[in-house]
Amino acid sequence: MGANSSSKRPVFDDKEDVNFDHFQILRAIGKGSFGKVCIVQKRDTEKMYAMKYMNKQQCIERDEVRNVFRELEILQEIEHVFLVNLWYSFQDEEDMFMVVDLLLGGDLRYHLQQNVQFTEDAVRLYLCEMTLALDYLQSQHIIHRDIKPDNILLDEQGHAHLTDFNIATIIKDGERATALAGTKPYMAPEIFQSFVSGGTGYAFEVDWWSLGVTIFEVLRSWRPYDIHASNSVESLLQLFSTVSVQYSSSWNKDLVSLLRKLLTVNPEHRFCSLAQMQTAPYLSDVNWDDVYEKKMEPGFVPNKGRLHCDPTFELEEMILESRPLHKKKKRLAKNRSRDNSKDSQSVGETDSLSHTHTHTHTSQKSHFTLTVV
Template identity: 70%
Template sequence: MVGGCTGRPWGPLTPLRESCSTRTRTVCIVQKRDTRTMYAMKYMNKQVCIERDEVRNVFRELQIMQELEHTFLVNLWYSFQDEEDMFMVVDLLLGGDLRYHLQQSTRFQEEAVRLYLCELSLALDYLQQRHIIHRDIKPDNILLDEHGHAHITDFNIATVVKEGEQASSMAGTKPYMAPEMFRSYVEGAPRYSSAVDWWSLGVTAYELLRGWRPYEIHSSTTIDEILQILDTKSVHYSSCWSQEMASLLRKLLCLKPKNRWASLARVQGSPLLADVNWEAVLQKKVTPSFLPNKGQLNCDPTFELEEMILEAKPLHKKKKRLAKSKMREGSKESSHSQENEHLQEFLENVRQEFIVFNRDKKCKGAPASEDAERDDAVASPPADGAGSPPDDPEAGTRKNGCGSVCHVVSKRT
């Protein structure tokens, strides 16, 4: 359907339907033709990412995700590019994110949250073993599959720290960020560890149970105000909750990281989870008590129709658009402005540095080949980098290639 930068069609991936879009990312449902497996495909406009200084985050996410594969993560399967966009093909989860369900006035029962705590703790332990700090655990970044199992997504502000070291940069969504992240920013020390993700897990679990967060912190709240709130306000634990649930949340929401429960072993020792069959959880043999509605779209469709009609560069017209663009470039090459030359330079850098990935080849142990268009990219994990908290929703072989493996089914965010 779409021509790649080599002029060849994508090959095995087909579009079905279109849904939603963020500021820089659009998501399609795609299907791999040989296996009929469905995936989600994110595509990000290169020029928009350059203008918003988000290319580094995209590359960081790709570098991290190509090294990961876990039952309770949204796993990367393929990445490729063309002249306009960068593409990431990931697991398709149709149950919606937990933010959506909260906005639908869903109040999760303890049984549901208990299983989420188990599944997400296994995922955080997997990341912890690989020295990865996600830094943005929140309902928006937890997706449910159609059976109701929880998965962590969105690694674009995650960081990898060397063994024995800690992170220091400011990154996350304010209401879910641990106290030590703010203190590190204000005081310059101490740094923080993966314990921040366990704090965020505690905030998320609390919100799922109660419908609001343990502290009145918003994206507009200043850091000084946040520190004052954390130092002066105490968390109220509902009398409707079991003592075991309240006890575990207190351990996760401990202000001092050295006293916080921040490991799978500690969580497994909780009375709330004492009788859990962890192997059964890992194999998804424990049935979730909350089942997403299969008869409806589990995302907000408010802007979907407008996006489908008004999108300036719709995916299904890309092949024709790119051909016209090349003709214009050939006839107007001498008239490029200095600004456009700079943009073209940036775009060329993105093209050269983009990380192409194919998990099928990685799983088969196929060696890298300079002649193959979709060889696995080899890239070392990124070190901790500076970053600012995103808005609260209120809430190395690197090759240029785009022979994809799926066809587009639908578009959503």
């Protein structure tokens, strides 16, 4: 190395709260209702993560604060091999941040849009891995409520991981959920029924219905029911009571039998546990310990030579974004300088209200209180 270069990494105090300055922003890779996602590298360890960030003012304007805090509450308490796990959370004057596992294999929706033809063997492993993820969430009293190809990410080896707990909810023993929440084509019939009639609500069974819809779609490239966001709730209830799912004649009959169990309209008769899934002939020879330890070889391995996301995300961040993340440090420093200048000109004031950053470590995960200034 040249005389003026250094291989030393910055060293941060272990007792210091993790914040935006601890990360190098590499590139934007996604966006959604929650905000945006970029690849980051922690400066001291050089470990790579995905960073989700949400503008605080927009969260308030869109009445999404409750969802953000619920997602944080859930992510801070869970960890599983087939989930996208939280590492750090913090905030600054503009945004809230969640730093999570980085999975570079792309989501299943991206691969469907790239016309990937998934084999039954490949999808069988996704089914097993998501079964273990849902079994774990159920043990933690969590309903995800948004299982779909968009929210299943692949790692570089091709293993599936569930992400996005933005509309997840926690129910204790005996409780039922009642809110109309989810993405319509993947929502179970009882969610709509509960909305229309009040009824008894719904529980963990809704995630297993969504898993059935997702597996069907990944195999066939279209969903078992022709449902769109514009469909009324009443029309969907009519659809579920009159339309039968058409399965491919080329599919393994045991696979079809299992999908029928997942796509059973009556939740009382639907498969909705690991124990039930293990009784299915289609999965009778599965070594579940091997699944958990990622010893089963995926049938589809993403190309390691490319980034599996829409390249326009990076262009939008660089060109169209009014507050690009890579210019945040300079922008905030300028704002603080301006605020300090105003404070110094104030007469008769002994204290000024500064921007607040509240952050408390719990192991590697952290908690914060929303502070809008």
